Amino acid sequence: MKSIMSRRRGLAAFLLLLIGYHFTPYFVTNLYHLHILNLAGIYTLVVLGLNILSGYTGQVSMGQAGFFAIGTYVSALLMMNWSIPFWSASAMATVMAGLFGAVIGIPAMKLSGPYLVLATVGFGEIVRLVLLNWTPVTKGAAGLVGIPLPTVLGFVVTTEKHFFYLILASLLVGVFIALRIADSKIGRTYRAVCEDELAAEAMGVNINRYKISAFIISAMFAGFAGSLFGSFSGVTSPDNFTFDESVGFLCMSVIGGNRSIVGAVIGAFGLTAVSEALRVIQGFRLVIYGSILVFTVIFMPKGIIGLFRWICGNFSVKEID
Amino acid sequence: MQFFLNGLPIGAIYSLVALGYSLIYAASGVLNWSQGDMVMLGAYVGFTVFFFLKLGFISALFLAIVVVALLGALVQYMILRPLREREAPPINVVIATLGVAIICRNLALGIWGPDPQILPSPVSSRPLSLAGVSVTPQDILVLSVGITLMLILHSFLKNTREGKALRAVAQDRYAAQLVGIDPERSDAVAFAASAGIGAAAGILIAPIFFVTFNMGASIGLKGFVAAVIGGLGTIPGAIAGGFFLGVVESLAGGLISSGYRDAITFSLLIVVLWLKPSGLFLRKNRQKV
Numbered sequence: 001m002k003s004i005m006s007r008r009r010g011l012a013a014f015l016l017l018l019i020g021y022h023f024t025p026y027f028v029t030n031l032y033h034l035h036i037l038n039l040a041g042i043y044t045l046v047v048l049g050l051n052i053l054s055g056y057t058g059q060v061s062m063g064q065a066g067f068f069a070i071g072t073y074v075s076a077l078l079m080m081n082w083s084i085p086f087w088s089a090s091a092m093a094t095v096m097a098g099l100f101g102a103v104i105g106i107p108a109m110k111l112s113g114p115y116l117v118l119a120t121v122g123f124g125e126i127v128r129l130v131l132l133n134w135t136p137v138t139k140g141a142a143g144l145v146g147i148p149l150p151t152v153l154g155f156v157v158t159t160e161k162h163f164f165y166l167i168l169a170s171l172l173v174g175v176f177i178a179l180r181i182a183d184s185k186i187g188r189t190y191r192a193v194c195e196d197e198l199a200a201e202a203m204g205v206n207i208n209r210y211k212i213s214a215f216i217i218s219a220m221f222a223g224f225a226g227s228l229f230g231s232f233s234g235v236t237s238p239d240n241f242t243f244d245e246s247v248g249f250l251c252m253s254v255i256g257g258n259r260s261i262v263g264a265v266i267g268a269f270g271l272t273a274v275s276e277a278l279r280v281i282q283g284f285r286l287v288i289y290g291s292i293l294v295f296t297v298i299f300m301p302k303g304i305i306g307l308f309r310w311i312c313g314n315f316s317v318k319e320i321d
Numbered sequence: 322m323q324f325f326l327n328g329l330p331i332g333a334i335y336s337l338v339a340l341g342y343s344l345i346y347a348a349s350g351v352l353n354w355s356q357g358d359m360v361m362l363g364a365y366v367g368f369t370v371f372f373f374l375k376l377g378f379i380s381a382l383f384l385a386i387v388v389v390a391l392l393g394a395l396v397q398y399m400i401l402r403p404l405r406e407r408e409a410p411p412i413n414v415v416i417a418t419l420g421v422a423i424i425c426r427n428l429a430l431g432i433w434g435p436d437p438q439i440l441p442s443p444v445s446s447r448p449l450s451l452a453g454v455s456v457t458p459q460d461i462l463v464l465s466v467g468i469t470l471m472l473i474l475h476s477f478l479k480n481t482r483e484g485k486a487l488r489a490v491a492q493d494r495y496a497a498q499l500v501g502i503d504p505e506r507s508d509a510v511a512f513a514a515s516a517g518i519g520a521a522a523g524i525l526i527a528p529i530f531f532v533t534f535n536m537g538a539s540i541g542l543k544g545f546v547a548a549v550i551g552g553l554g555t556i557p558g559a560i561a562g563g564f565f566l567g568v569v570e571s572l573a574g575g576l577i578s579s580g581y582r583d584a585i586t587f588s589l590l591i592v593v594l595w596l597k598p599s600g601l602f603l604r605k606n607r608q609k610v
Contacts, residue, residue: 060412107595113411114352118549119594121542122587129584243538247419254416284431290423297413297420298403 014262022168025161034160036276037269041167042229044268047252048178048261049221054250055258056182056190057214059108060117063124064249067097067219069131069241071226073138076147076236086150090227097223098216100127105215109208124246131238143237150231163232170228171265174221178261181217190214255296257303266304323454324575325568330460330529332567333467337522338544339551339559340474341515347491347554348511349504351401352411354418356519357541358425361534363389363520364527365433368440378443382466382524386517393516394509396421401512402505422537430534437531440524463525470521471560474514478556483510491554546590552600561602 028034046064054060075093078084084092104123108116131138138144150157150166157166181187189210192200201207230236248271256267274292278285300307338356345353367385370376376384400417409417444458478484489497490507498504522540523532530536543566551562569589574582593601 054412060415107591111594111598114346114553115549115594115598117352117415118545119591122546122590122594125542126584126587126591129581129587133578133580133584243542250412251416251419254412258412284427286427287424287431290420290427293420293423294400294417297409297416298400298407301407301409301413 018172025164031160034164036272038160038163038167038232040269040272041164041171042225042232043249043252043272044171044265045174045225045228046222046249047256047264047268048174049218049225050249050253051256051258051261051264052178052181052187052190052221053214053218054253055260055263056187056194057211058194059112059211059214060250061120061215061218062117062243062246062250063104063120063122063127064218064222065241065243065245066120066124066127067100067222068226068229068245068249069127069238070097070100070219071223072230072236072240073131073144073226074223075227076144076230077137079148079231080144080146083148086148086227086231090150090224093227094220094224097226098220101216101219102212104219105212108215109211121243121246124241124243128238128241128243131241138238141237141239143235143239144230145235147230147234147236149234150228157231167228167232170224174224175261175265178221178264182261186210186213251293255293255300255303257305259302260305263303263305270304324571326454326456326460327575328568328571329564330463330467330567331526331570332564333464334522334526334540334563335543335547335566336560336563337467337470337518337525338540339548339563340471340556341519342545342548343551343554343556343559344487344511344515345508346548348487349397349401349405349490349508350411351414351508352418353512353515354415354541355396355421355425355537356515356544357537357539358422358429359389359393359516359519359537360523360526360540360544361429361532361537362392362425363523364440364532364536365429365438365523366520367524367527368433368438368532371440381440382521385520385524389520389523390513390517393512393514393519396516397505397509397512401508405505422541426534426537433534435534437533439531440527442528459528463529466521466525470518474518475556477514483507487511543586546586550590550593550600551602555600558600558602562600565601 024037025034028037046068049067050061050064071093074096075086075089078089078092079086100123104120108119111119132141134140152166157163189200189205192203192205193207193210197207229240233240252267252271253264254267255271256265257263258267275285275289278288281288296303302309338360341356341359342353345351345356363385366388367381370381370384371378396418400421401414404414404417442459442462444462448455448457478488486497486502487507487510489500489502490504494504497507526540544563547562547566548559549562550566551560552558566586570582570586573585577585
């Protein structure tokens with residue numbers, strides 16, 4: 001009962017925030033700030049997938065930048081070489097990333113803990129190194145220049161403001177899909193697998209199938225985000241998809257709260273904002289950023305969303321439960 | 322043959338870094354992502370001692386080991402102990418050590434600047450020809466100091482009180498506590514020892530590669546790969562894994578393609594993980610440390 005009530009209240013708060021956010025371009029007139037918000041929106045899509053993977057099935061991936069890269073390069077190359085329209089290219093990029101998710105999911109189902117982490121790190125690095133060295137196709141370290149802009153119903157998305165609404169719409173669809181997955185039979189099975197693999201298996205759950213499907217879902221989220229990222233930036237190179245990028249996604253996931261869908265939104269926007277706000281300090285900016293990470297995981301073990309829930313739990317109507 | 326030999330010195334470095342991962346993992350079950358940055362800090366401390374305090378190579382090596390080892394123990398007491406007390410999930414521990422890595426890297430950037438530095442070698446780097454293959458005195462120095470450090474670590478674990486306590490904690494944390502061993506202290510010993518051998522690795526590669534603030538990322542990752550290929554949490558595994566990785570890299574770079582060298586290494590890693598997750602060099606009964 002309590003969970004339904006707080007869930008509804010959470011959803012209402014989220015919708016209110018969203019309506020407020022919708023008007024952002026009217027008062028954020030600084031194009032750079034809008035650019036950062038747009039980037040944070042794209043990152044959120046990656047973190048949504050990561051939360052389904054790590055928060056719901058307990059599999060940690062430090063290679064999401066690899067799927068993100070596949071999404072970017074596949075859609076960009078399809079658009080540039082065969083003039084395929086954005087949405088078809090994006091769909092193919094998403095499917096391609098999903099296929100790679102299955103490829104890495106197969107060895108991953110046997111692994112856990114540090115071994116799984118290392119396998120995903122290895123995957124991310126392999127993708128980056130192939131992009132760097134497969135020069136005839138990927139243009140190597142120089143990267144791709146002039147990735148075409150997306151069109152929506154014949155309308156070309158050009159300015160930061162246009163992108164803001166495109167990314168906001170994608171984000172809404174992404175959050176909706178992620179919430180649906182989390183609430184469905186699949187989501188509940190994921191949580192069962194995460195809590196106790198043996199018990200879930202005893203209940204007749206095919207664990208391997210679910211583990212692979214979580215990888216595919218997270219890869220598809222990252223792949224779609226990547227296709228948006230390519231068209232949004234216009235240029236891309238293997239430097240955009242380093243191990244540090246994967247680490248960044250994981251930090252967003254954990255700091256926001258990886259066992260929650262809204263946590264992904266909070267983590268991605270929160271960490272991006274903190275990292276930008278710290279630019280005023282110049283020199284030791286990332287030292288403080290690192291300290292914030294350490295501080296948060298020690299004092300807010302369930303992420304920012306965990307802190308919210310704890311506050312709400314202490315001040316809301318308790319008689320319900 | 323030449324490629325095989327070229328792989329040995331870098332293999333020794335990987336072994337040292339891998340030992341750091343395995344020691345900490347065996348003692349406390351923590352995956353320490355700041356291991357590579359201890360290597361970087363070791364190289365910078367050595368560089369500073371050498372150029373600003375004008376002390377010799379040997380004292381640079383010792384001071385770097387001591388300073389970075391203390392830092393390692395500090396990380397355990399300040400960051401990992403509170404996490405353990407709060408029973409934080411493993412992913413939080415991963416993020417915490419990544420945070421430490423980010424802090425170290427950027428402190429180094431702030432202190433020593435972005436330009437690559439170089440530490441001169443105490444021996445000449447002119448290759449010597451021995452029975453048809455060429456080796457540099459620097460390679461021999463790296464190998465001999467590396468192996469000496471491994472032997473010191475071995476006798477530390479086998480013969481000293483702290484070393485025995487550490488092995489007891491690695492075997493069974495609760496049982497060790499029952500006989501009066503403080504596991505947090507043993508963790509600190511493991512962190513200090515790991516950071517110290519990492520620092521030594523940093524000094525040893527400083528004359529070969531440039532010292533930069535972000536050198537820890539790639540060397541740390543390679544050390545981790547070596548530790549897992551050999552069998553994470555075991556000392557012989559870490560050593561064998563390091564040399565194996567060094568030789569494979571050298572062969573892949575020399576015979577197949579230097580651009581795809583690291584991609585080949587990581588593909589091999591995934592295959593190893595898939596087929597034999599307990600590591601290449603261990604039989605069924607895995608014994609920690």
